[in-house]
Amino acid sequence: MTVSIWQQAHRTQETAYDVIVVGGGIVGCSTAYWLGRRAPSLNVGLLEARTLGAGASGRNAGFVLQGTHADYRTDMERYGAQTARRLWQFTRENRDLLSAELRGTAFSWRADGGLVAAGTEKEDKRLRASLPCLRTAGAPAVHLDAEETNNRIGATGFHGSLFMTTGALVNPLQLVHHIASESEAKVHTQHPVHRVHWRDAGAVLETPDRHFRAPRVVFALGPALSELVPEASALVRPVRAQMLATAPAHGRHIPVPVYSHRGGFYVRQQGDRRVLVGGGRHSHREAEETSTDATTPAVQATIERYLHTHFPWSQSLAIEHRWSGTMGFSPDGRPVVGRVPEHPEGVFATGFTGHGMGYGFRMGRLLADMACGDDTPEAFDLFAAARFEDAPDKRSGTATY
Ligand SMILES: Cc1cc2nc3c(=O)[nH]c(=O)nc-3n(C[C@H](O)[C@H](O)[C@H](O)COP(=O)(O)OP(=O)(O)OC[C@H]3O[C@@H](n4cnc5c(N)ncnc54)[C@H](O)[C@@H]3O)c2cc1C
Incomplete structure (x- = not known):
């Protein structure tokens, strides 16, 4: 398809934000929400390729469970007692935050266990x-x-x-929409990011309609992360x-x-x-x-x-x-959080391994903290991508997250 000179001029106009979140699932929308809570003066944009909740976040069973996808004993054997306990606490916090921060009737919240x-x-x-x-x-x-x-x-x-x-249920699509509507972010649906150009001060994100620029970017793309962060291809x-x-x-x-x-x-x-x-x-x-x-x-x-x-x-x-x-899915069943190698102003989270509703809202707060400059927010070590750096099955070799 050819592009006219008028279309080209429109497309390359840059819309600027302080932080851009890419991906309008539970994790991206939650990040946008917590950015607004943490730093209300920030100008936040959210870019979603299709519609909010078009991916797994709008298609799941809506179980808000604690722990990982496995039983607690398996988690203890796999990760050690302390990590299993902290994973449980993180997901418990996720559940409690959903209940305390948001209006449950907006997303059919049921907390009967x-x-x-x-x-x-x-x-x-x-x-x-x-x-x-x-x-x-x-x-x-x-x-x-x-x-x-x-x-x-x-x-x-x-x-x-x-x-x-502490088990709970939601309508997951309503939840995603509610979180986005409670955020301060400007939401751009039908804006697939095709390319990321890293500059000295942040990134320019190319969509078919126009370009967006921000000094900090959060990638919450679920399984599609490696399309924009190729270094993460072995993580999900x-x-x-x-x-x-x-x-x-x-x-x-x-x-x-x-x-x-x-x-x-x-x-x-x-x-x-x-x-x-x-x-x-x-x-x-x-x-x-x-x-x-x-x-x-x-x-x-x-x-x-x-x-x-x-x-x-x-x-x-x-x-x-x-x-x-x-x-x-991540290589070890735990979500993966990191910074884009060589571009620490880019932050990502992926690999929720069938359990993203159990983590997503709390994870958004962790990502918002990272996007606001906190290098190692509380619980970051539980999910740090760096744990795979020496793993033999990690294909991308030398990347540091
Ligand atoms: C059938 C099913 C049942 C499940 N049941 C449960 C459950 O009961 N409880 C539970 O905890 N978990 C469940 N899960 C898992 C849960 O849905 C996921 O872990 C969670 O939704 C992941 O959220 P996310 O925000 O990371 O990713 P996603 O929901 O995949 O969101 C990523 C978003 O990024 C967008 N995107 C991708 N590429 C681009 C791009 N280039 N530019 C812009 N946007 C882009 C996508 O369109 C998508 O909207 C289930 C999943 C499925 C499929």
């Missing part, structure tokens, strides 16, 4: 073993045996569960997740979100009684390592089988909606 249910006897054993460690970490949890678990959620076949009193990979929604299940009640089979499946019921279920990826790992937005018969069949097995009454319900979304 959540159930981490065991799909096998072995998983239940593991959950039970997690309990004392969780309590030591200050996590309010109780164990329910198989009968209590199944009775509570009208299910069958679960072997036990942990009831976490795209992974697809699929969900479905049934017709309303009148007379049935799943009172709290259920996360089961080590996070392999998740179920919730809406106010209108529709049942939303997702997961099944663990049985189709290779096919789901993709950023293609599509559902597949194989994964959808796995999700349906799970639903019909554990909630047999759902067999008579029509499936009314199916969808997918792309998540960013």
Whole structure:
């Protein structure tokens, strides 16, 4: 396509901000929000390629859970007791900030707790073993045996569960819009950033419509981070997740979100009684390592089988909606935060590994602190990209984040 001289002049006009956030998901919108809270005089712009919440943030199940995607004992084994506890505390803070800072009715906030249910006897054993460690970490949890678990959620076949009193649910798309509307940022949707030109004082960001300039830039691009920060290509990979929604299940009640089979499946019921279920990826790992937005018969069949097995009454319900979304997975399951190599005025966060609603709002505050010059804000070390610098699987070699 050719470009006229008038279009060229319009395109290269630079719109200037003090800070630009790129990406209008939960993390980008939260960063914009906290920049406004931290430094109200800052002129903040938010650039989103499509619409707010067009990515995973507007497509997820809306579970606001604490800890990582794995159970607490696994986190302790993988990261050590102290890091597991601090990760739990960070996500607890995320939940408490959502409740304290924002107007819950704007995003259907429900804070009735959540159930981490065991799909096998072995998983239940593991959950039970997690309990004392969780309590030591200050996590309010109780164990329910198989009968209590199944009775509570009208299910069958679960072997036990942990009831976490701090689990919560949101409408994720409403949440993203609410956070953006409560921020002081000027939001530019339909502005995909195609190129970043680093200058002496910050960056110029090229979109098809015009150029934007700022001394500081926050990249909150989820799985697309490496398109604008190629040095980060080894830090995140795209992974697809699929969900479905049934017709309303009148007379049935799943009172709290259920996360089961080590996070392999998740179920919730809406106010209108529709049942939303997702997961099944663990049985189709290779096919789901993709950023293609599509559902597949194989994964959808796995999700349906799970639903019909554990909630047999759902067999008579029509499936009314199916969808997918792309998540960013990090190499070790923990989010990754850093500065762009050679350009410390660029900050990024990615790799929420299927759990970004559990971190996102609090993470926005951490990124806002970094964009305001705080080199190592509280909890930064939990997520620092530098932990991969010596890792053998890190392809980009010498970059320092
Ligand atoms: C089906 C599904 C279910 C899930 N369930 C849960 C759950 O219940 N609880 C939970 O905690 N997590 C869940 N997740 C994961 C969660 O949705 C993600 O971890 C979280 O949304 C990541 O947020 P983000 O802001 O980092 O990324 P994204 O939401 O991906 O946002 C990135 C944004 O950047 C924009 N962008 C990309 N490139 C450019 C560019 N060049 N220029 C401008 N903008 C650009 C994209 O359009 C997008 O809007 C689920 C995910 C899926 C897909």
